[in-house]
Structure formats: C-alpha cells, structure tokens
Amino acid sequence: MTFADHPQNQKKWSAIDSSTLYGLDRWGTRYFSINSYGNISVSPKGPTEHGLDLMDLVKELEGRNLMLPLLIRFDDILEDRLISLHMAFKNSIDEYNYKGEYQGVFPIKCNQKRHVVEELISCGRHWNLGLEAGSKAELLIALSLIDNDKALLVCNGYKDERYIETAILARQLGRQPIVVIEQTDEVDRIIKASQELGSAPIIGIRAKLSSKGSGRWKSTIGEKSKFGLTIPEIIQTIEKLKKHQLLNELKLLHFHIGSQVSDIAILKDALQEAGQIYVALNKLGAPMGYLDVGGGLGVDYDGSSTNNEASTNYSLQNYANDVVATIGECCESNNIKVPTLVSESGRAIASHFSILLFNILGTSENKNEIPKATKDECLPVRNLRETLKNIQKLKVLSKIDYSKIQEAWNDAIKFKEDALNAFRLGYLTLPERALAEQLTLACTESLFNLIPNNELLPEEFKKLQSALSITYYANLSVFRSAPDTWAINQLFPIMPIHRLNEKPTKFGHFADLTCDSDGKLSQFINHGGTKSLLELHEFKANENYVIGMFLIGAYQEVMGNLHNLFGSTNAVHIRLTENGNYKIDHVVRGNSKSDVLMAMEHDPKLLLERLRIASEVAIQKGSLKISDAQRLMDHLENSLRQSTYLHQ
Numbered sequence: 001m002t003f004a005d006h007p008q009n010q011k012k013w014s015a016i017d018s019s020t021l022y023g024l025d026r027w028g029t030r031y032f033s034i035n036s037y038g039n040i041s042v043s044p045k046g047p048t049e050h051g052l053d054l055m056d057l058v059k060e061l062e063g064r065n066l067m068l069p070l071l072i073r074f075d076d077i078l079e080d081r082l083i084s085l086h087m088a089f090k091n092s093i094d095e096y097n098y099k100g101e102y103q104g105v106f107p108i109k110c111n112q113k114r115h116v117v118e119e120l121i122s123c124g125r126h127w128n129l130g131l132e133a134g135s136k137a138e139l140l141i142a143l144s145l146i147d148n149d150k151a152l153l154v155c156n157g158y159k160d161e162r163y164i165e166t167a168i169l170a171r172q173l174g175r176q177p178i179v180v181i182e183q184t185d186e187v188d189r190i191i192k193a194s195q196e197l198g199s200a201p202i203i204g205i206r207a208k209l210s211s212k213g214s215g216r217w218k219s220t221i222g223e224k225s226k227f228g229l230t231i232p233e234i235i236q237t238i239e240k241l242k243k244h245q246l247l248n249e250l251k252l253l254h255f256h257i258g259s260q261v262s263d264i265a266i267l268k269d270a271l272q273e274a275g276q277i278y279v280a281l282n283k284l285g286a287p288m289g290y291l292d293v294g295g296g297l298g299v300d301y302d303g304s305s306t307n308n309e310a311s312t313n314y315s316l317q318n319y320a321n322d323v324v325a326t327i328g329e330c331c332e333s334n335n336i337k338v339p340t341l342v343s344e345s346g347r348a349i350a351s352h353f354s355i356l357l358f359n360i361l362g363t364s365e366n367k368n369e370i371p372k373a374t375k376d377e378c379l380p381v382r383n384l385r386e387t388l389k390n391i392q393k394l395k396v397l398s399k400i401d402y403s404k405i406q407e408a409w410n411d412a413i414k415f416k417e418d419a420l421n422a423f424r425l426g427y428l429t430l431p432e433r434a435l436a437e438q439l440t441l442a443c444t445e446s447l448f449n450l451i452p453n454n455e456l457l458p459e460e461f462k463k464l465q466s467a468l469s470i471t472y473y474a475n476l477s478v479f480r481s482a483p484d485t486w487a488i489n490q491l492f493p494i495m496p497i498h499r500l501n502e503k504p505t506k507f508g509h510f511a512d513l514t515c516d517s518d519g520k521l522s523q524f525i526n527h528g529g530t531k532s533l534l535e536l537h538e539f540k541a542n543e544n545y546v547i548g549m550f551l552i553g554a555y556q557e558v559m560g561n562l563h564n565l566f567g568s569t570n571a572v573h574i575r576l577t578e579n580g581n582y583k584i585d586h587v588v589r590g591n592s593k594s595d596v597l598m599a600m601e602h603d604p605k606l607l608l609e610r611l612r613i614a615s616e617v618a619i620q621k622g623s624l625k626i627s628d629a630q631r632l633m634d635h636l637e638n639s640l641r642q643s644t645y646l647h648q
C-alpha cells in the first residue's frame with residue numbers, strides 16, 4: 001500500500017483542499033478563489049458568479065505574444081481597494097458621529113508606474129484622493145498628474161530651497177501642496193523662500209512620537225527615527241513661524257509609524273500621542289485642520305490575522321475605527337474642532353491588484369529507473385538494495401510505527417555515507433556512486449509514502465521530506481520582480497494557478513534564472529508560520545506549469561534591480577467589461593536585452609559590430625562558414641530585440 005492508497009488519503013482531493021493548503025481561503029479575501037476546473041478565479045470587483053479564469057487569461061495573453069513571466073494588474077481591484085478604504089472611514093465617521101472628513105493621499109513611492117498613478121488619480125477623483133511625494137522627482141509626478149484642486153499634495157522627504165519654492169508656486173497654480181517640516185533646518189528654508197516669493201506654502205509638521213514601534217520598521221518611530229521633530233523642536237519651530245508671520249499657514253500634523261504595522265496596539269498609542277500634540281498645536285495658535293496618520297496600514301499576506309510580520313491583527317474597519325474614535329475623543333474633550341483625517345496608505349491600496357505569473361522550465365527531479373542488480377555489486381550498494389527491499393515490506397498501519405521508519409531511514413543514511421567514503425578512497429566507481437544515490441532516494445521515497453498524514457510529521461521526519469525536495473526552475477528573477485523576498489525575507493502568497501483539483505504530491509522550492517545562490521524562493525506562508533518547502537504538482541515536460549505570486553503591487557517593481565541583466569517583465573492592465581468579459585487597457589512591454597545593455601552604458605550596435613568583425617576574421621581563417629556566421633549574427637540581432645527571459 002502506498003501513501004495514496006492509505007484510507008486517510010483516499011478521499012478525493014478537491015479545490016477546497018488546495019484552498020486550505022495554500023491559505024487562499026484566508027489571504028485571497030474578496031478577489032481570489034478556485035473554480036470548478038481547478039484554476040484560480042479572479043473577481044476584481046468582489047465575489048460574483050463568474051470570475052475570470054486566470055489560466056484562460058494566461059493562454060489568451062500568450063496568444064497575443066505576451067509571454068510569461070507576466071505581471072497582471074487588475075485595475076478594478078485597485079479601485080475596489082480605494083472604495084473599501086473610503087467606505088471603512090465613512091462607516092467609522094458615521095458610527096462615531098465624527099464631525100469631520102477623511103481624505104486620503106497615495107504615497108507615490110509605493111508604486112510610481114505611470115498607469116498606476118494615473119488610474120488612482122482617475123478613480124480617486126470622487127474622494128479627492130491626493131498624492132504624497134517623498135522626493136523632487138515624485139513631486140514632479142504629483143504636480144503634473146493632480147488636476148483636482150481639492151486633492152492634497154503632501155510634500156515629504158528632504159527639501160532644498162528649490163523643492164520648497166516649487167511647492168509655493170504650485171499653490172499659485174491652484175494646487176494644495178503641504179510642505180511637511182521633517183528636519184529643523186527646513187523651517188529656515190521655508191521662511192527664506194516665502195520671503196523671496198512673497199507667498200507661503202501650506203505648512204505641516206512631522207512629529208517624532210515616543211510610542212514604541214514594532215515589527216520590521218520599528219525604528220521609523222521613536223526618538224531615534226530618521227524624520228520628524230521632537231517636542232522641543234516643535235516648540236522652537238512654532239516660535240520661528242510665529243516670528244515670521246507664518247504660523248497661520250501651519251495646518252497639518254503628520255506622523256508615520258513605519259510600514260506594515262502588524263499590531264493595532266502600536267497604532268492606538270501613536271494616535272493618542274498625536275491627538276494630544278494636535279490639540280496643543282491648536283492651543284499654541286496654529287489654525288490646523290488636518291491630521292495625517294501616515295502609512296502603515298498593513299496587508300494580511302499570510303491570512304493568519306495575527307501580529308506577525310506577514311500579517312495584521314486588525315481589519316481595515318478596525319483601523320479606521322481607531323483613527324476616527326481616538327482623534328474624535330481627544331479633540332472633543334478639549335473642545336477643539338476635529339481635523340480632516342488624512343492617511344498615506346500605500347501598501348494597503350496597491351498590494352492586491354498585481355499578480356506575478358511565472359512558468360517552470362524544469363525540475364531537479366531524477367526519474368530514471370534503478371538498474372537491476374548485477375552479480376558483483378559493491379557492499380554499500382548491496383546494503384542499500386537490501387534496505388529498500390525491507391522498507392517495501394513494511395505495511396502502512398493506521399497507527400504508524402515511527403520506530404520502524406526511523407530504523408530503516410538510519411540504515412539508508414549509514415549505507416549512503418559508506419558509499420561516499422568508499423568513493424573518496426577510490427573503491428567506488430562513478431556509476432556505482434550514482435546507483436547508491438538513486439537507491440537512497442528510493443528508500444526515502446518509500447519511507448515517506450508510509451506516513452499517512454504528512455501534515456503531522458514529527459520534527460525528525462521533516463528530514464525525510466527535505467531529502468525528497470525538488471528544485472523547480474522558475475522563469476523569473478527574484479531580484480527584478482520580488483526583491484523584498486530576498487532583501488528582507490518578506491513573504492508573499494505563492495501557489496500554482498491551475499491543477500488545483502489534483503493533489504500536489506511533491507515538495508519543492510524555486511530557483512530563479514540568475515546565477516546568484518540567493519536567487520530563490522524557499523520560504524512560504526504556512527498558517528501564520530513559515531515553511532521551507534511548498535507542496536507542488538509533478539512537473540510534466542510538455543505542459544505549462546504556472547505559478548502565481550500574489551499581493552505584490554506595492555514596492556516590488558521599483559526596488560527590483562537588473563542583477564544578471566534580467567529586466568522588467570511584460571505587464572498588462574486588465575479591466576472588466578460590462579458583459580463580464582475583460583479588456584486589456586494597457587500593455588507595458590518588458591525590457592528587451594538591448595534596453596538592459598544600454599542601462600549599463602553598452603551600445604548594442606557596437607557590440608554587434610565587434611562580433612561581425614570577429615566573424616569576418618574567422619571566415620578568412622576558414623574556421624567559420626559564411627552561412628554559420630550569418631546564422632550567429634541573426635540570432636544575436638533578434639535576441640537584442642527580445643525579452644531577457646526564456647521562451648520555450
């Protein structure tokens with residue numbers, strides 16, 4: 001009896017099992033589920049009867065010569081996230097009878113791509129969604145894309161005089177730029193620029209809160225943080241503004257407690273502290289009007305609803321409730337008009353709408369049959385054959401006898417060691433060593449098949465599982481497309497997008513196309529924890545096996561780099577149409593090899609010309625035929641125009 005025959009495993013595998021296994025039922029929220037074909041179905045506007053079949057979409061995109069790896073952006077999801085955020089604040093404002101409004105800004109640094117920012121401006125117009133800029137280049141984007149005079153333009157980051165002057169002049173264009181003082185010396189530059197131009201910007205102050213942070217970005221908050229003014233600095237700044245008749249322009253208090261705040265308790269503390277500062281600024285004579293709670297609204301990447309780094313122990317609604325209730329209470333008990341609440345939620349808006357899809361090029365699995373025993377086989381090989389035979393005699397019991405499994409596993413490991421030692425000393429041939437390794441693997445596999453429920457694997461037997469693990473070669477560069485998995489071990493949900501009615505029988509991890517040993521995906525979400533191997537299906541050589549990485553719309557694209565000269569992937573923007581179908585709004589072609597070479601200051605034409613000269617020399621010498629030289633040049637020329645990824 002094998003693993004699959006065991007009574008506990010006979011129940012037919014279904015989409016529901018896949019959904020639980022990969023956590024899709026939890027992180028997939030309103031947008032992702034599995035349809036009756038066992039494919040991932042996307043409902044960009046929330047649950048409907050007919051979602052888009054992601055696998056069908058891939059086939060149709062491939063038909064348009066848009067090959068994997070591919071980034072698919074569902075603009076309807078982006079819009080839906082905006083709606084959800086605004087509805088959450090609206091609900092809280094109604095529930096707590098808050099006498100003010102909510103007005104968001106999107107932090108451009110989260111995803112600067114043109115179509116993304118344009119899309120947000122267009123579908124955020126309804127709520128006067130503004131933008132937050134953290135540099136002069138981002139300010140330029142914000143200035144030229146915001147065409148709504150009610151939308152805010154929050155100016156953060158280091159600011160020189162030109163930055164401040166630009167903001168002041170933009171105010172005269174009718175925009176609403178708010179220059180947030182984040183360093184004490186910025187106030188002097190604001191004063192100088194205002195005097196020179198005879199006009200002032202709207203001013204904000206970023207406070208350094210003393211509340212403790214948590215999680216990965218905990219140093220963003222507290223006295224040691226990079227940005228913001230301490231309380232004494234705030235007092236000095238107020239004095240200076242007053243002295244230069246600018247206090248009237250101080251309208252906003254800002255704080256930012258780091259990205260992906262996992263624990264709501266941290267936010268509550270920060271809100272109470274900021275509320276008190278807001279009240280105090282009012283009392284010091286500043287007109288105020290806005291309280292900007294920064295970013296930090298988290299995404300539940302692993303679906304566990306906990307305070308670990310890949311999750312959040314609160315919902316969108318909890319977040320809005322805390323902001324509205326805390327600030328409302330603080331102002332009311334001090335008889336101060338409540339502020340317009342601003343948040344700079346980037347991750348929470350932009351994560352869900354983007355899916356990275358990549359195909360598998362092959363695996364490390366060795367499927368060769370074990371050769372029959374011959375007469376004079378060496379001792380370690382004979383021992384391994386014997387061990388395998390004994391294992392095959394073991395029966396699956398409803399209560400498994402782990403000591404038997406342990407014993408056989410110890411034997412197999414011991415005999416494999418013997419074989420390796422003998423090889424080192426010259427007593428074992430290369431084919432004999434190959435045979436020993438094959439037999440060890442067969443022992444491991446047979447042992448593993450005796451364990452009925454691999455979910456409950458005791459620690460010791462995890463080794464069996466990892467000995468069976470397979471590398472899946474992914475047509476992807478993690479450095480380009482998912483840099484945070486490498487840089488900060490961030491977890492994103494990863495799973496096959498099809499064959500989900502079929503039990504995944506393999507354990508694998510992914511190696512990417514770069515020749516960097518860090519270029520891999522080997523940490524996966526696991527119901528609030530992590531695991532180093534993912535359940536995957538057997539790879540079939542002539543069939544596409546497509547893996548999706550989800551919730552990656554925030555930060556990944558701009559942080560990605562050109563390691564090994566793998567460039568951007570193709571990206572498409574999809575919108576649902578009225579009849580439930582879809583249309584492709586934009587196609588953004590990925591980098592060609594020519595593009596990435598030029599980014600490194602190489603001239604592709606010059607590179608080709610050098611090769612042409614080299615091939616002429618080889619033709620003269622008679623080592624290269626003219627037709628082959630032409631073939632070589634054709635390959636190179638075509639290749640330059642094509643994507644940096646592999647096509648089969």
Ligand SMILES: *Cc1c(COP(=O)(O)O)cnc(C)c1O
Nearest residue numbers: 107259260295296344345346347
């Ligand atoms: C990065 C950043 C944000 C965005 O944070 P998210 O966690 O993505 O919402 C907002 N405000 C400031 C000042 C930032 O630096």
